[in-house]
Amino acid sequence: MVAERATEFDPSKIKDQALRDLCNVLEGVRGKKSLVVDKALSGPLGLIAQPSLLQDYGVVQLHWIEDGSIDYAASKNILYIARCTAKNAYSIASQIKNAPRIPGQDFEHSLFFVPRRTPLCDRILEDEGVFGDVTINEYPLYFIPLEPDVLSLELDDAFEDLYLHKTYTSIFNSAKALMLLQQQYGLFPRITGQGDKGKRLLDALLRMRNEAAAEDASTSMALAPSSIIENLVIIDRETDFVTPLLTQLTYEGLIDEIFGINNSHVELEASVVGAAMQGPAEATGRSVGTAPAAPQGKKRKVLLEGSDRVFTDLRDNNFSAVPAILKKTALRIDADFKKKDDYKTVSEMKTYVTKVLGPAQKDRTSLSMHFNIAEIIQKHINTELFEKTLEVQQSLIAGYSSTQQHELMAELIARGASLETVLRLLCLYSCVSTGFKPKDFDLFRREILQGYGYEHVLTLDALDKVALLQSRTVAGSTAAAATRTNYDYLRKPLRLFSESVNESDPDDIVYVYSVYAPLSGGGSLNPNSAGWKGFEDVVKNVGGKTFDEVQKGEDKAVRARMILDGQNEKKVTVVFFLGGITYTEIAALRWIAKQEEGKRQIIIATTGIINGNNIIRAATTAARTKPRQT
Amino acid sequence: LSGKRGIAFDEIAKSAFEEGRGRLATQLLNYEPRAGRQVPLLMSMEEDEIALDKAIESTDSDLVFYVLLHLKKKLPIATFFRIINDRPLAYSLIETSARNIDTELLKDLYYQDDRKSDGANVILRESLMQENFTTRIDKLKLASKLLKDSKEHALDASALEESIKLLTIQESLERDVFEETFVGLSLNDTIFKLTRLGFHPRANKIRSEFKMPDKRFWWIKLRGLVAKREWA
Numbered sequence A: 001m002v003a004e005r006a007t008e009f010d011p012s013k014i015k016d017q018a019l020r021d022l023c024n025v026l027e028g029v030r031g032k033k034s035l036v037v038d039k040a041l042s043g044p045l046g047l048i049a050q051p052s053l054l055q056d057y058g059v060v061q062l063h064w065i066e067d068g069s070i071d072y073a074a075s076k077n078i079l080y081i082a083r084c085t086a087k088n089a090y091s092i093a094s095q096i097k098n099a100p101r102i103p104g105q106d107f108e109h110s111l112f113f114v115p116r117r118t119p120l121c122d123r124i125l126e127d128e129g130v131f132g133d134v135t136i137n138e139y140p141l142y143f144i145p146l147e148p149d150v151l152s153l154e155l156d157d158a159f160e161d162l163y164l165h166k167t168y169t170s171i172f173n174s175a176k177a178l179m180l181l182q183q184q185y186g187l188f189p190r191i192t193g194q195g196d197k198g199k200r201l202l203d204a205l206l207r208m209r210n211e212a213a214a215e216d217a218s219t220s221m222a223l224a225p226s227s228i229i230e231n232l233v234i235i236d237r238e239t240d241f242v243t244p245l246l247t248q249l250t251y252e253g254l255i256d257e258i259f260g261i262n263n264s265h266v267e268l269e270a271s272v273v274g275a276a277m278q279g280p281a282e283a284t285g286r287s288v289g290t291a292p293a294a295p296q297g298k299k300r301k302v303l304l305e306g307s308d309r310v311f312t313d314l315r316d317n318n319f320s321a322v323p324a325i326l327k328k329t330a331l332r333i334d335a336d337f338k339k340k341d342d343y344k345t346v347s348e349m350k351t352y353v354t355k356v357l358g359p360a361q362k363d364r365t366s367l368s369m370h371f372n373i374a375e376i377i378q379k380h381i382n383t384e385l386f387e388k389t390l391e392v393q394q395s396l397i398a399g400y401s402s403t404q405q406h407e408l409m410a411e412l413i414a415r416g417a418s419l420e421t422v423l424r425l426l427c428l429y430s431c432v433s434t435g436f437k438p439k440d441f442d443l444f445r446r447e448i449l450q451g452y453g454y455e456h457v458l459t460l461d462a463l464d465k466v467a468l469l470q471s472r473t474v475a476g477s478t479a480a481a482a483t484r485t486n487y488d489y490l491r492k493p494l495r496l497f498s499e500s501v502n503e504s505d506p507d508d509i510v511y512v513y514s515v516y517a518p519l520s521g522g523g524s525l526n527p528n529s530a531g532w533k534g535f536e537d538v539v540k541n542v543g544g545k546t547f548d549e550v551q552k553g554e555d556k557a558v559r560a561r562m563i564l565d566g567q568n569e570k571k572v573t574v575v576f577f578l579g580g581i582t583y584t585e586i587a588a589l590r591w592i593a594k595q596e597e598g599k600r601q602i603i604i605a606t607t608g609i610i611n612g613n614n615i616i617r618a619a620t621t622a623a624r625t626k627p628r629q630t
Numbered sequence B: 001l002s003g004k005r006g007i008a009f010d011e012i013a014k015s016a017f018e019e020g021r022g023r024l025a026t027q028l029l030n031y032e033p034r035a036g037r038q039v040p041l042l043m044s045m046e047e048d049e050i051a052l053d054k055a056i057e058s059t060d061s062d063l064v065f066y067v068l069l070h071l072k073k074k075l076p077i078a079t080f081f082r083i084i085n086d087r088p089l090a091y092s093l094i095e096t097s098a099r100n101i102d103t104e105l106l107k108d109l110y111y112q113d114d115r116k117s118d119g120a121n122v123i124l125r126e127s128l129m130q131e132n133f134t135t136r137i138d139k140l141k142l143a144s145k146l147l148k149d150s151k152e153h154a155l156d157a158s159a160l161e162e163s164i165k166l167l168t169i170q171e172s173l174e175r176d177v178f179e180e181t182f183v184g185l186s187l188n189d190t191i192f193k194l195t196r197l198g199f200h201p202r203a204n205k206i207r208s209e210f211k212m213p214d215k216r217f218w219w220i221k222l223r224g225l226v227a228k229r230e231w232a
Helices: A012-027 A039-048 A052-056 A086-098 A119-127 A158-164 A169-185 A196-215 A217-221 A251-258 A275-283 A309-315 A319-342 A346-381 A384-398 A403-414 A419-432 A438-452 A454-465 A478-483 A509-513 A519-525 A536-540 A555-565 A583-595 A612-624 B009-018 B022-029 B035-044 B048-057 B061-074 B077-085 B088-101 B103-112 B116-129 B133-148 B151-176 B187-197 B200-209 B214-231
Strands: A033-037 A059-064 A077-083 A108-114 A134-138 A144-147 A150-152 A190-194 A229-236 A265-269 A299-303 A546-550 A571-578 A600-606
Touching (some): A012 A039, A012 A144, A039 A077, A158 A169, A169 A196, A169 A571, A169 B061, A196 A546, A196 A571, A251 A319, A251 A346, A309 A319, A309 A346, A319 A346, A403 A419, A403 B214, A419 A454, A438 A454, A438 B187, A454 B151, A583 A600, B009 B022, B009 B035, B022 B035, B035 B061, B048 B088, B061 B077, B061 B088, B077 B103, B088 B103, B133 B151, B151 B187, B187 B200, B187 B214, B200 B214
Parallel strands (some): A033 A059, A033 A077, A150 A600, A190 A229, A571 A600
Antiparallel strands (some): A144 A150, A190 A546
16 A cells, blocks of 8 residues: 655656556566456556566567467466456466466466455455466556546446446445545545445445554554545436437547547547558557557557647547637647747757757647548538437437427437437437336337347346436336436526537537536536535435535644645645546536636546447447357 | 554454354454455354345445355355345346356346346347357247236337247348348348348338338338449
């Protein structure tokens, strides 16, 4: 456990720690080794380390656990890194059992569980009879800083775990991750939040505080309220499914909608990335994941992040503002290139080459790629299907629900819109209108089953269980009302809908969806240091439990803490999205952070980044496992 | 004692248990805040249900599942089902793990709880995994039969019957139309493909068999014709 003292909030330390820990893992096995990694970890690990790191630490080959094939001739050291799940424990056990037995040549198996080793996995290895043949350790990887203001656990299956299967492993991992922050920066003085699963997270966090206290009496110092962090806001995705169901209209949001962003990487056609980008893109293709044997397709992985200046200017804007920004950037780069005449002496020229020319060249390559991406997005949003989809979404958000929307939805199905698009609309309808009328519900179920296949009986059942797509008889029941967010009521007091937003110079977070302010974005604004006061009526109409907890410490410890850290003027608010956050919500929170600059620093934390398509795909898992039929 | 930090109640409880004072040991363990230490000890004291509840309180799903694995091995299945039935987290964990590795257990569980629709879904999922056409149909029949018994699932039952009808039609299409696959396509896609290939009477016949609304049929037909012209 980290007990390092800190005087300001610095997420880069988390990354450094994760990298150090990874090096320790690799050093833990001496000499040459074969590395076998859980595929789910390849993305997150790629964000922490360059692939060259593996070579430096003697990794001679890289395999996926899922593939189950290891070249045993390459090395006698086999190193596994895997998330601690029962499934992984079983696969690893069977691979160890099947390792060839060659007299005089013993394989050394080491296993690092992420983020921790559990009695469960030990038990499985024991039952499978390999417990004695493997050295088991843990690699405590929790938050990964995607950006200076975004921490993510990068848990791909958090949505299924929380809302579909209700197994809550991600609540425990979230609590652990937040606990690590508390150990470094002190207790969150106030924790407010909304949602039933959010409440579970709070309970887990409070419990862990007690466990930590029992662990060691001397840690009481670390468990005094923080003087750097002012509060933690926990938002349970379940309280607002509407936001991710809508089509995101920011630049980064649309990239995610159309191409899909995974672990900050997007896969693009080589022609889109551009010839100039290809060299560097290969060198910085930071995914440890690209296994040596992986076939090189026409697609290229590109890292989208804040160090790309062109992208930083674009990412959080409404797409309608993008062409103007691209043009401005082009002019700026052009000016940078022309500046060379201003530099006369040799030392001036040197400054020019390193400080101006280098970055300008980098910007130019990036700009040409973003021109290409913007062009594809523009084509996509000009299609009739996209326009009709947006039309239905915006009418539903505005509170109109008429036969016209029904007809449009049926038309989209008949015209072969993707299952994701259609189900997102149906779920949106169900969420804002307290379910479908039974007659319409049956009608649309039929449309889906005949349009996309009868196997989606399973998908519809899953969406019903998550309360995303329901009949009014179920959704309208008193039991469901307590956990359901009442958009009809909230539309006005929270000004969720607005048609008069300035998209190029926004005056409200509405701009991220053109007409809709994410409830979750507004919700996190309200509970500040004063808790929910004044918003009781509003939160009563948001689904799930409302909570507001003040964490106190012993007076002595609080004073000591204050003396050590000093009194910071600018306090940090950590907003934690349990069950995922969208790029639009991140953009909206950044917009708010900008308004509050100087007073407050907002750090966004989450189990992972999601969009509507991910949600629908989570529900479709069962129906998707269909092999080729004969 | 309970207000003090740093007291290892697990160790005190352990000594109490070793002295033969089981009840006192259990009571003492209530003061131990660290579930990771409390639960294994409770299990060794054979206080299984208390161990399970303490694990659930800890929000540590892995710990809960650990106790569950132990209980499943130790207890008759009916007792095991009874224990997990009133503990939602335990139930979800067993349900999820069984979905991946032990569908028979899942069927038993749903049968015991009379969860017909969930039981039918397990069979439907099995049907989707089947490569053999006849077994696939048989499983679908079984699932729809299970649903037919209850009124609220009548719609799902008829959907599954429809899917059997469609699969049978698709199989015969594959026999008549060479080198084209139909099995597994949705109803809409089947009509689209038939239109694209120029089999209009067949498309019309299926349309009426499934009572497809006019508007939808014409949209699909339009798309099919456009696609046909493009490829001609």
